[in-house]
Amino acid sequence: MTDTAMANPCETATPNRLNPPRVRSPKLVQGVQFAFFRRKAMRNWTKRHGHIFEVNVPFFGQSVVVSDPALVRTVCTASAEELVNIQPNLGNLFGPGSVFGFDGTRHRDRRRLLTPAFHGPILKNFEKVIQDETLRESANWPEGQEFRTLEPMNRITLNVILRTIFGADGPELEELREIVPPFMKIAQPLAFVPAPPFWTRRYSPWRKLDDFRKAFDRIVSTLIAHAAADPGLSERADILAFLLRGRRDDKTAMPRRDLIDELLTLVCAGHETTASALAWTFERLRRHPKVLAELMREVDEGGSALRRATIFESLRVRSVVDVFGRRVSSPNFDLGEWRIPDDRTVLVRISDLHENPQIFPHPEQFDPYRFCGAKGTKPAAPAWLAFGGGARRCIGADFTIAEMDIVLRTVLQNFRIQTDAAADEKSYFRGVAHIPKLGGRVIVNRRK
Numbered sequence: 001m002t003d004t005a006m007a008n009p010c011e012t013a014t015p016n017r018l019n020p021p022r023v024r025s026p027k028l029v030q031g032v033q034f035a036f037f038r039r040k041a042m043r044n045w046t047k048r049h050g051h052i053f054e055v056n057v058p059f060f061g062q063s064v065v066v067s068d069p070a071l072v073r074t075v076c077t078a079s080a081e082e083l084v085n086i087q088p089n090l091g092n093l094f095g096p097g098s099v100f101g102f103d104g105t106r107h108r109d110r111r112r113l114l115t116p117a118f119h120g121p122i123l124k125n126f127e128k129v130i131q132d133e134t135l136r137e138s139a140n141w142p143e144g145q146e147f148r149t150l151e152p153m154n155r156i157t158l159n160v161i162l163r164t165i166f167g168a169d170g171p172e173l174e175e176l177r178e179i180v181p182p183f184m185k186i187a188q189p190l191a192f193v194p195a196p197p198f199w200t201r202r203y204s205p206w207r208k209l210d211d212f213r214k215a216f217d218r219i220v221s222t223l224i225a226h227a228a229a230d231p232g233l234s235e236r237a238d239i240l241a242f243l244l245r246g247r248r249d250d251k252t253a254m255p256r257r258d259l260i261d262e263l264l265t266l267v268c269a270g271h272e273t274t275a276s277a278l279a280w281t282f283e284r285l286r287r288h289p290k291v292l293a294e295l296m297r298e299v300d301e302g303g304s305a306l307r308r309a310t311i312f313e314s315l316r317v318r319s320v321v322d323v324f325g326r327r328v329s330s331p332n333f334d335l336g337e338w339r340i341p342d343d344r345t346v347l348v349r350i351s352d353l354h355e356n357p358q359i360f361p362h363p364e365q366f367d368p369y370r371f372c373g374a375k376g377t378k379p380a381a382p383a384w385l386a387f388g389g390g391a392r393r394c395i396g397a398d399f400t401i402a403e404m405d406i407v408l409r410t411v412l413q414n415f416r417i418q419t420d421a422a423a424d425e426k427s428y429f430r431g432v433a434h435i436p437k438l439g440g441r442v443i444v445n446r447r448k
């Protein structure tokens with residue numbers, strides 16, 4: 001085969017291998033639709049072209065968007081050599097030592113250090129922290145008055161992740177509580193925007209990110225120094241202690257610079273997404289009196305199966321993260337009957353998978369019972385992919401489910417949520433997470 005043929009597989013490569021259908025509108029139009037009306041545009045493109053198509057969008061360039069379950073399985077099970085990290089990625093925001101920016105063996109090694117921190121016995125230690133934070137935050141909820149749940153949920157999940165990572169509360173956590181929310185607000189829309197050259201940064205929104213970063217590094221360096229000097233480090237249950245004790249394959253500790261980037265990663269990735277998922281759950285429950293009544297009955301009887309099913313269903317029907325991506329790093333990557341050329345971005349569209357009527361009958365309906373029953377409550381990949389899939393699947397997935405479960409349980413034990421026929425809240429895209437546009441409003445009354 002000639003070089004030209006290699007470079008243009010659509011025309012002359014292996015028979016039966018084609019490029020996916022391409023969105024034909026001008027690049028600028030595609031870009032604007034992707035940036036500002038992403039869900040609607042994706043839905044329209046899927047309607048027109050099917051569950052695999054190609055778009056040309058800002059920052060990611062030529063990108064294949066896929067939501068056919070069999071093809072998504074191929075993406076999730078591809079080797080780390082064939083499909084590498086998407087560019088740009090959240091490493092932009094969290095620094096070069098963040099797991100979000102890594103690839104290959106470096107990525108595998110880092111995950112080996114991080115993943116155990118969010119599983120099993122370590123998770124168990126934080127049940128009480130989550131319950132305490134929920135009780136503290138909800139102590140002054142107004143009765144009989146509509147309010148947004150998103151901000152209270154954000155405060156709960158931020159406090160939980162800070163205490164989970166750093167352990168005991170103190171003045172440093174107080175400072176972090178002050179500086180992280182404004183950072184998240186500015187950072188999310190810039191998450192995938194390439195940073196401008198250093199000398200122009202102080203005239204752009206990146207200046208605020210740089211100021212935040214200086215403050216974060218200072219505070220976290222103090223916390224690391226305290227932890228490293230703690231004679232009780234080996235008994236501590238927090239994630240910082242776990243990471244300080246952890247050793248890589250070559251028996252060395254994670255470099256200090258990487259540790260700070262990673263702690264920022266976990267603080268930021270680990271709270272607003274969960275808060276948005278909780279706000280969506282309240283938004284759904286307000287409109288589903290039967291499910292809510294069953295959940296109340298279950299909580300009073302000490303059960304949890306329907307509550308967990310409700311969490312899975314809420315994450316299905318209102319995906320907080322809509323898309324995850326990879327980049328082809330092989331001369332040709334075969335995706336079903338399609339051939340995807342080197343260096344192309346592949347975007348998996350989670351919400352379209354979750355709306356597939358062949359897998360989820362009446363997908364628009366909020367029906368937690370679809371995750372109850374003989375097979376247990378755990379939904380299966382690749383049909384349900386709220387946390388992504390394969391080698392880069394979300395590290396905090398189990399932590400999130402456990403946290404949502406305890407927050408919901410605590411709220412249901414203490415409050416009655418009023419139900420009504422309010423119109424569904426629309427989705428608003430913050431740059432990474434999709435949130436309920438009105439903040440997941442509810443009216444509650446305290447249970448006697």
Ligand code: HEM
Nearest residue numbers: 269270273274277321324387388389392393394395396400
């Ligand atoms: C509702 C809550 C959450 C959702 C919907 C969510 C979703 C996701 C998704 C879709 C990915 C990309 C997966 C992929 O590329 O295959 C991801 C990655 C990641 N998430 Fe989450 N996440 C949530 C909560 C959390 C929490 C609580 C933490 C940590 C405490 C966390 C830490 C991470 C990290 C570190 C990665 C990068 C993994 C890697 O690149 O190897 N996330 N998450």
